[in-house]
Amino acid sequence: MMKVQGMWGLCLVLLVIMFVYAVIGEAQIASFLINCGTNSTVNVDGRRWVGDSNPGNNVTLSSPSIEASTATFNGDSFYSPLYKTARIFSDSLNYTIQGTPGNYFLRLHLYPFSFEKYNVNDSSFAVEANGLTLVSEFNVPGEILHKNTYLQNSGGNSSLSFLLKEFFFTTNANSIVLEFHPTKGSFGFINAIEIVPVDDKLFVDSVNKVGGNGGNSSLNLGRRGVETMYRLNVGGALIKPAQDLDLRRVWEVDSSYMITADAGSGIRNSSNITYASPNDTSVAPLLVYETARTMSNTQVMEKRFNMSWKFEVDPDFDYLVRLHFCELVYDRANQRTFRIYINNRTAANNFDIFVRAGGMNKAYHQDYFDMVSSDISTLWIQLGPDTTTSAAETDALLNGLEIFKLSRNGNLAHLRPYGNLGEHKTSKGVIFWLGIGAGVASVVVLTAVVIMIVCFCKKRRNKQNDTKENLPGWRSLFLLGAATNSTANAKASTENQNPYGSVATVRSRRRFTLADIRSATNNFDEGLVIGVGGFGKVFKGEIEGGTLAAIKRANPQSQQGLAEFETEIEMLSKLRHRHLVSMIGFCDEQNEMILVYEYMANGTLRSHLFGSDLPPLSWKQRLDVCIGAARGLHYLHTGSERGIIHRDVKTTNILLDEDFVAKMADFGLSKTGPSLEHTHVSTAVKGSFGYLDPEYFRRQQLTEKSDVYSFGVVLFEVVCARAVINPSLPKDQINLAEWAMRWQRQRSLETIIDPQLQGNYSPESFMRFGEIAEKCLADEGKSRPTMGEVLWHLEYVLQVHEAWLHGNAGENSFSSSQALRTLADRQAEAQEVAISNVEACSEPKVKKDGEYTPGTDKSDALVVGVDEFSQLVKPQGR
Structure with a gap:
């Protein structure tokens, strides 16, 4: 009997111990949910939030401050019942919460509403948690406005009306002290406070460091917020x-x-x-x-x-x-x-x-x-x-x-420049947005914009009627100094060229009247359309003297517009090269944006590869075209101090004249290269899918190597004679660059060669060609060759192929080394001519990397300015 009683006693003791541990454990994992500015308790998301002035809340306030409330909440939040009350303080205020040492999530709920004399737009305060600075000089409406602006610019939701700030910190004390300090002359407020215990395993101190080659870094979170x-x-x-x-x-x-x-x-x-x-x-x-x-x-x-x-x-x-x-x-x-x-x-x-x-x-x-x-x-x-x-x-x-x-040095605060807080007081736009909602404000803004546009158009129409002149629809072009108003000026500019082809001024393009353009195109006859691009339609026209021209007219619905129009004129007014399409002039009357170019009789390179009934190009013709395009791009990259990046290299922008000489076209997206102290140009991603450099897309950092990547895709397109993106093909063939690279890495590129080329090319030249294309498509720009190096190798490929043709014709066959020597001799001769021309002009500028780059023959470069020129390579064995 005694044994049974002893066993029951032991069981009772164990139950008591388990109960105590359960209670302690419950106390340790309990969250502190504080509804500020009231003594009321509300249930939100299944949890009980106790008023901060309720006697049984385990919270101590250092001062009573002011309890504020509002009848409405303008917004959408599952926490909305908490946002109808707030505690406002104009002096320092402390919340002391009794707890246990450990890790915690602290969430501050902030919804700005005006109360009596307190305008929330003027609020500014700091918050600390057990000595850790969380925010400083913090203005809630300004922060909300800033976040909404960022989300709106990102294409997302822009109607937030409250803030939820979340922090993680560790404390060794038995209490958590939250200190609220208003900025001098201002006040602060808080709607709700949430403190949630966190498992020790949520964060680990040792994590992978970005760019650290697999190394780890210690976060030391025990001492950081x-x-x-x-x-x-x-x-x-x-x-x-x-x-x-x-x-x-x-x-x-x-x-x-x-x-x-x-x-x-x-x-x-x-x-x-x-x-x-x-x-x-x-x-x-x-x-x-x-x-x-x-x-x-x-x-x-x-x-x-x-x-x-x-x-x-x-x-x-x-x-x-x-x-x-x-x-x-x-x-x-x-x-x-x-x-x-x-x-x-x-x-x-x-x-x-x-x-x-x-x-x-x-x-x-x-x-x-x-x-x-x-x-x-x-x-x-x-x-x-x-x-x-x-x-x-x-x-x-x-x-x-x-x-x-x-945190750094016990600080998580970032001082955001909200502007003069006093301006918020009189900013009816902000108060209106906070009180009525973003929808009504949007209507007001839209109405104002419409009124402004109507007034502007009316004023402009009246001005045009008064002057009886056809003023251009936009004026900023003249700031570029890129154009002239008369043919006479253009002739004078031509007469000022130096003997070596450098143009003394950039004012060398003629402005056509709209009447001239209508006459040249038979009033934009659709039967004269020879192409359609991102900018608009291209018409075949005949200007004064019976000269054929390609006339590109902007489409008002096009994604390209004024910026591309100005860029095209600016670039082509500075550039002159045998392998760049020449611009004859432009027209900017009556809101029209029209560009006039030399006519390229054989159209685009793509039209000779696929999608038309034109006879296919031979392997030698394709090599000549690639070399011509490479020369044009090489000139762009090296022909001036900073160089020019084309940014839209593709087969539809490589045009062929009546002699199949290749010329680069469409400079509307071009950018001036980086200065000497920079390695890239930071800019939004533009270009054509299928040709776009993945590294440029990823980093938004444009370099000359982005053109090299696009040119590599062109080389594969020349080999395979198919579209770079074709969704109708099997999954692994949709993207030409990926598909061709897989075959090239297996050294089996000939498997997917254009059937029109079968048996009509030198195997060695084809192998070398594939290697060049592969190098151009390296994932990282630093691993790609320069356009000068690409040009050098393409010229070598052509020499190898010509040697093969001589051999097949029964003549003395050339070896690869002989082809290389032939190429070297030709380039050395071109270099001597170029150097003598340069010496006659001015002291040469060395390219920023200090290296010589391969170039063209002396007829290629007509460079703008006496101090801008293309450099040529000293041929060396490779």
Whole structure:
């Protein structure tokens, strides 16, 4: 009997111990949910939020401050019941919350509404948590306006009316002290405070460093604070706090942050997903891993380009980037491998989710550490296929993305220039937007814009009627100094040329009247249309003296317009070269934008490759055309101090005259090259899909090597005589560059050669040609040759082919070495002529890299200005 009683007693003791531990554990994991500015309690997302002035809330306020309330909430939020009250303070205010040492998420809920004499547009304050500075001189309406502007510019939602600021920090104390300090002469406010305990395993201190060649960096989070900048459910819908039960996080939709939304398409898998590691259960809810975004197969079908997300971040901070992955499609390794880029640097090569996660449907995450300098305010995340691997699928996949800012010296605050806060007080636009909503404001702005446009048009029409003159529809062209008003001036300009072909002034293009153009084109007769491009239609016309001309008329609905029109005139007014199409003049009357060029009798290179009934070009003709185009591009890159980057190299922009001499055309997208102290030109991506340099697309950094990549695609197009993008072909053949590169790497390019060339080319010259094209399409620009080197090799290929033709004709056959010597002799002679001409003009300018580059014969270059010229190479053995 005593034994039974003893056993019951022991069981009772064990139950008591378990109960105590359960209570302690519950206390440790309890969240602190504070509804500010009231003593009322509200239930939101299934949780109980206690008023900060409620006696039983375990919260101590240092001063009562002011309790404010509003009857309405203008916006859409699952937290809206919390945004109808706020605590306003004009003196320092402390919240002391009794807790336990550990890791916490702190969320500050901020919804600006005006209350009595307090105008929220004038608010400015700082917040600290246990000595960690979270924000400083913080203006909530200004921050909301800034974020809306950024989202609107990114094509996303622009109607946010509240802020949710989330921070992570570690404390060794038994209490959490939040200090709110208004800026002198101002005030601050807070609507709700949320403090959620976090598992120790959410973050690890050692993570991969971007660009660190596999090295790790220690985050030392025990002594640093963290701010959540972005948290995205990639490829899926918004995840609400109630759907993230562990930590009650909000996961945004990612589409607003994508550079090109069509670059990635969403996929979903309803299979049972499990965590790759049992320690990862709090990292993200499984909902994040059930959806993903993979590279799209849209109209462009360009699989080499990356999925890209762009984020605005605070400069001069360290960042932790967390990427969430789950392979939803493939059930074995080496089926999907890709590269990861962060801020244009490689974070990971040959990334295989299946291998890293340990199988299919396994939730896995990878952290990366990167430092953002003081002159950078954006962070790019990009995923793209790794074409150097043998994976079956050249694709990429991402399920979720988080970006965390790490504190420096106990500070997470970034002082954003909101402007003069006093201006907010009188800014009816901001107050109106806050009180009434973005919709009404949009109507007002739209109405004002319409009125301005109507008034402008009326004023302009009256001015034209008064002067009785056909003034141009735009005036900025004259700032370029790129044109003249009369034929006489053009003749004078021609007379000022120096004996070596340099033009003394850029004012050398004739302005045609609209009547001249209508007469030349029979009033834009559709029967005279010889081509249609991105700018508009091209007409065959006959100008004074019976000279044939190509007349390009801008289409008002075209994506190209004034900028391209001005660029074309500016560029071609400075350039003169045998392998560049010459511009005769332009017309800018009555809102027309028309360019007049020399007529190219044999049209585009593409028309002689496929898609027409024209006879096919021989291998020698194709080599001659490629050499001519390369000479034109080489002149662009080296003919002036900074050089010019064409930016739209393709077979439709390589034109052929009556003698099949190739000339580069269409300079509307061209850019002046970088200055000596820079390596690239930062600019928005423009060009034609299929020809576009993936590195330029990824980094938005334009270099001469971007033209080299496009020219490499042209070389493969010349070989295969097919479109660079053809969606009707099997999947592995859609993109010409990828398809041809696979055969070239196997040294079997002849397998896909144009049937019209079979047996009519030198095998050695063809092999060399394929090698040049392969080098041009290197993934990294630094690995590609210059256009001068491409030109040199193409001329060598031509010599090899001509030697082969001589041999087949029964003449003395040439060896490759003889062909090389023939090429060297010809280039040396051209160089001597060029050098003598240059010495007669002025002291030469050495190209910025200090190297000689191959060039052309003396008839090629008619360079603008006495100090601009193309350099020639000293032939050397290779």
